[in-house]
Amino acid sequence: MPVSSRPSHPLVDITVTATAGPEALAAIHAALARFWEQVADAAPDAPDEPWRWRFATAVLEIAANIVRHAFPPGRAPGLMRLRLRWYPDRAVAVFADGGVPCEVSLRNLRAPADVLASQEGGLGLWVAMTALDRLEYRRVRGTANRWRLVKLLPAARQTV
């Protein structure tokens, strides 16, 4: 689904940085809780709980993917950064880390039933992709990973 041009000023803007390990997931849960508190203050007509859980679940799936894969055994865990932003028409999350490249193609993710039957990986990315309007990955300058997650508010989806 095409996403219209990016609005300039977020109503809420939260950044959290942590070492890519167990503490990162806890920090991101806490950041999401703060994010929703601030969204409730800034945008009283924000979407309902199922919508928010779709966005949050996608964020946490990408976070888990980074924790699990970006710093493999033999490589010291590095930092990962998450920036959460709320715009009038969308929620945006951007992850950055200095780990190894993601080798999974977002175009070739397998359906959950197949993944669970084979016990292979990839379900988390599929969940994130399905929960969002846009999931993008790119390698930056050969040394860093960047994930961008976008979920449109329901009213914005109707106009796209």
Add this chain to the structure above:
Amino acid sequence: MDVQVESRPDGIAIVRPAGRIDLLSASALRQQVAQTVADGGRRVVVDLAQVTFMDSSGLGALVGGLKLARAAGGDLRIARAGQQVRVMLELTKLDQVVTPFATVEDALASF
């Protein structure tokens, strides 16, 4: 994550995880369900009332438990799934594989 197990006189085991079931804790749930089935509890109800969050690792642990229970001649049900868990099941369409029940009593009665 904490996991409690209740073994009932009718042979059905109720597994009660609490907290987040994710990358860090899914294996503990998987192991607890496996142990429950190995101990003879082939019919399992997983009461999710105290689960605050579940990711794809947690979902994989539930489906793994379902497979173990069915391989042993039994089955696995889930009950009292919160909003986020229901979102996960809907996103993956796995609510058609692991049917969520509103109450533990409904899940018990389904066996």
